[in-house]
Amino acid sequence: MSALKRHQDLTAIWGNEPGWRGYLRSVNHSDIGKRFIVAAFVFFAIGGVLAMLIRAQLATPRSAFVGPEVYNQLFTMHGSIMMFLFAIPMFEGLTMYLLPKMLGSRDLAFPRLSSLGWWCYLFGGTIIVLAMLAGVAPDAGWFLYPPLSGKTYTPGINSDVWLLGITFVEISAMCAAIEITVSILKLRAAGMRFDRMPIFAWYLLGTAGMMVFGFPPLILGSILLEVERAFGWPFYSPELGGSPLLWQHLFWLFGHPEVYIIFLPAAGAVSTILPVMARTRLLGYGAIVAAVMALAFLSFGLWVHHMFTTGIPHMALGFFSAASALVAIPTAVQIFAWLGTLWQGRPEMKLPMLYLVGFFIVFVLGGLTGVMLAMVPFDAQAHDTAFVTAHLHYVLVGGFVFPMLAAAYYWLPHITGRERVMRVGEAAFWLIFIGFNLTFFMMHLTGLLGMPRRIDTYPEGMGWTWLNLLSSVGGFLQAFGFALFLIDVVLQIWLGRVHRRNPWGATTLEWAMPIPSTTYNFASLPTVTTRDPLADDPDLGVALARGEGLLAEARHGWRETLAVDMTSGTPEHVAILPGNSWLPIATAAMLGGFFLMMLAGLYALAPVFLVGTVWLGWRWAWTNGTRGDVGMVPIGGGQSLPTSFEAPRTTGWWGSVFALAASATLFASLLFGYAFLWTIAPNWPPPALIPPSLVVPLLAIAGAAAAGIAVRAGRMPIVLGGHLAIVAALILLLTTTPGPSTHAYAATSAALAAYGLFHAGLAAIMTGFVMARAKAGFHSAARATEPRILRLWSDHGAGAGAFIALLLVLPGWFA
Amino acid sequence: MIMLLRLTAGLIGWAAAFCLIYALHGLGCAGGWNMVPFAGLSVHRWTLLAAWTGSLLATLVVALILNRRRTTPLDRAAAALGWVGVAATLITFAPIAIVPACA
Amino acid sequence: MWWVMLGGSAVLAGLVFVLLALAFRRRDRGRGGERTASGRLWIGGLGLAMPVVVLLALVGYALTVGIGTLPTPDPRAVEVRVNARQYAWDMVHPGGIRTQNVLHIPAGRPADLVITSSDVIHSFWIPRLAGKMDAIPGHTNRLRIVADTPGTYRGECAEYCGVGHKDHNFTVVAHDAAGWTAFTEGAR
Secondary structure: OOHHHHHHHHHHHHOOOOHHHHHHHOOOHHHHHHHHHHHHHHHHHHHHHHHHHHHHHHOOOOOOOOOHHHHHHHHHHHHHHHHHHHHHHHHHHHHHHHHHHHHOOOOOOOHHHHHHHHHHHHHHHHHHHHHHHOOOOOOOOOOOOOOOOOOOOOOOOHHHHHHHHHHHHHHHHHHHHHHHHHHHHHOOOEOOOHHHOOHHHHHHHHHHHHHHHHHHHHHHHHHHHHHHHHHOOOOOOHHHOOOHHHHHHHHHHHHHHHHHHHHHHHHHHHHHHHHHHOOOOOOOHHHHHHHHHHHHHHHHHHHHHHOOOOOOOHHHHHHHHHHHHHOHHHHHHHHHHHHHHHHHOOOOOOHHHHHHHHHHHHHHHHHHHHHHHOOHHHHHHHOOEHHHHHHHHHHHHHHHHHHHHHHHHHHHHHHHOEOOOOOHHHHHHHHHHHHHHHHHHHHHHHHHOOOEOOOOOOOOOOOOHHHHHHHHHHHHHHHHHHHHHHHHHHHHHHHOOEOOOOOOOOOOHHHOOOOOOOOOOOOOEOEOOOOOHHHHOOOHHHHHHOOOOEOOOOOOOOEEEEEEOOOOOOEEEEEEEOOOOOHHHHHHHHHHHHHHHHHHOOOOOHHHHHHHHHHHHHHHHHOOOOOOOOOEEEEEOOEEEEEOOOOOOOHHHHHHHHHHHHHHHHHHHHHHHHHHHHHHOOOOOOOOOOOOOOHHHHHHHHHHHHHHHHHHHOOHHHHHHHHHHHHHHHHHHHHHOOOOOOOHHHHHHHHHHHHHHHHHHHHHHHHHHHHHHHHOOOOOOOOOHHHHHHHHHHHHHHHHHHHHHHHHHHHHHHO | OHHHHHHHHHHHHHHHHHHHHHHHHHHHHHHOHHHOEEOOEEHHHHHHHHHHHHHHHHHHHHHHHHOOOOOOHHHHHHHHHHHHHHHHHHHHOOHHHHOOOOO | OHHHHHHHHHHHHHHHHHHHHHHHHHHHOOOOOOOOOOHHHHHHHHHHHHHHHHHHHHHHHHHHHHHHOOOOOOOOOEEEEEEEEOOEEEEEOHHHOEEEOEEEEEOOOEEEEEEEEOOOOEEEEOOOOOOOEEEOEOOOEEEEEEOOOOEEEEEEEOOOOOOOHHHOEEEEEEEOHHHHHHHHHOOO
């Protein structure tokens, strides 16, 4: 088969249909990744305009440019947009685009999930921006502390926009987290052992793992706050046994890891680009992997450092203070590994390197002020002043925006296939770099002079006037810099000359393909024996295009890629990925309908959309699989492997494991909330407890035991009955629970019961699905993936349901 | 899978210790254990000291197990992370020894 | 404390920047062939050992300083209850003297403030006297302040609390011994 014929065959399988239909139905990772990047940049521009308005307001004392109502929306939206609609989606887009290419795969593990994430992000972000244009944007600060964000003090829908819009966008973050984790673990090139993975993949593995455990607390906190606002369940209201501190714990339990979730992918880009620019290899691969793992864990141990002034006992502050200092060490390890790499190589000041130098300077300064703030006595002084604003911009812009700009210039030729024109990028760099330092270095000083955050005007004669003016000038310089960057990119797309392959002489697999890349990435899949495949064989890309690798044959219209054993990289099975589909956009629209109904206060209509979502989910899963055994298929090189229809541990199984891990984290956060309110919140004990009952726990435990045993024996009707028993027990429990709006005890109890109901109900639906699929002929002794996946969900639903039923009746027994 | 567990074992130990000690500290302050004297210190502080020592021993055992195999770069990274777990447990909870518990 | 951290930071930042600049300078000296840097020196020494030493010293120091500011029982301390609301500060002094937006304390003696809020979260901050303490509805926090010299000090709300946040300020009057007696006598 000629290379051209192979290209045509593969394009027919992997490409999009023409026109809008193709756009709406595409699940291709390159498409989705590019869309994320473009949309994130648009949101960055919107957030940037808000920042300019803020700086215009603060440029002079006693400014009357906007009033406090508008100003409060400005800074709330600036923070929220930059965090949730720019930083996270930007790295998700870069990752979705690059990761399969770097790992030697043709797509991510769950293509339709990437597409669902994209539409959720687009719809959620649009809701938030439209709300801002309508003048009802959130205005309680980007961390939305209740009671200020609660119904009493924010009666409009401002806070609801934040809670519902951001939660909608979080769905896309959770999709991405699961997708990235499973793709790195399973979909790699043959022979790519763990220690041969590109360092970028390690960073992303750490990041995605953190997202799996970091986002659920925020999602839970948002759900609870929205339920409090909509239905009056007093989770955060102290007069009814709630506590505003619970929100702070849940928010920062997400919020601090979030900083590293943003930083790690950017650091991964640095670790990838820097050695290429220095024409050498990265120093200390193992040490960097260890540093990434350490960061991923340690960053969960310091959330309270955002709450140093809330009156938490000094010993607990000591734990968090020590952990905050510890977390600087893995960062230092990376910084010095990078410096050592530069010393080892012969660095060239190409454009990406220039941005990396900017990253070094800004980020190191931000890190050092961070260590200062980690010290309790100093933090007590500087907390909530412009010093903190300066610090966080040094860390986030230094640690994310500068590396992303370097990454943009490094990988743009890959996306456009063209060279850049003129030296606009250098000019943009100097504008951004000088403008940034002018803005935020001055804010260190105004902060130390006592200027608080979030004030819309300030009097003269405080010594802040000149510094603020300089900050504003710097801010506008930056804006010009970013505009110039955008112009540069557009010029490159229109006017750049076509570029040869691998312009930087890089050694990672994403350059072993023609640029711009094809829809299927590799015409045949590489086998790697070292960490730098292109250094061993610079002509690897040509060989792969000629079909000299694995899975070179286009057959049955299947989208095939290789799944490997996660440690050794030995080929395990052929993953057959789903093709273009309406389901992602339809599901996102259905979810969007749910969120819009909640926002509009039409609570009776909202469940209709949830039912619709379940129906679409059923259809989604139904399109997988085959009705006949396929057996082993040849993959080239004389080897044969089973397909994902008949493999024991498919990507779907692994995806379920991580989805359940995320759900379990949400459950653990809810349990923490229950215990926290019980011990810390005022106005406890509650007026009435759930009455002691034997029927509820016994029914639930019996149902759980039946489901657990039967799911292993393959007796699906009994599994279904077991879950229905749990559902019945929990509904019975809810009927005896005091009204959830009377006290936080009743509210948290009802929330726990709702969690159990959700998972037992979901397991029941999935059992029904597996029964229907078996009847329709999708299962056989070989094709047994779906019952295996059901076992995970059934066990989780049964365990959680029984545990909750027992836990909630216990206080009544002991009272 | 085993390799991932090896890489994270030391830090999982630290994370478990963190949950345990932070919970005990909060419960103790809420329940007034710090007011109950026992053998020169409060019951609260004895509890925390015991939890700290136990966590240190547990992470130490994990580190020693990980340290037995150091062939590939990832084995060495796992062993190093085992020691990171011990050091992080030692440092993070050092305030137990020196700082007033519930003030 | 501040000067130690500033000096230390400047030295560390300087070190990183000099190493960065030298990496580019070395290129020009044009030695051929592959070079290898020592992982032990760069990662073990500079990346690991140095920050461990610096940070441990700093944390220990900060914790000790922090313990010194805790409100330990003191017979000389006066207690003032502070309630924050949108957008005012209500103080109740010893002897039941109530004021709004003005806090009276004796100079040279510790004053323990018992801080809470009746609506949203605020934060009590007198920049020249002490660190912040949040005023949280449903919770009370204690903050000890000591004004060494008599005079007036400016105080403000340091946690964003709504539309009137920026004007949510108060004044602190630190009396000398005679002035304090007069103030407390004034109650009767």
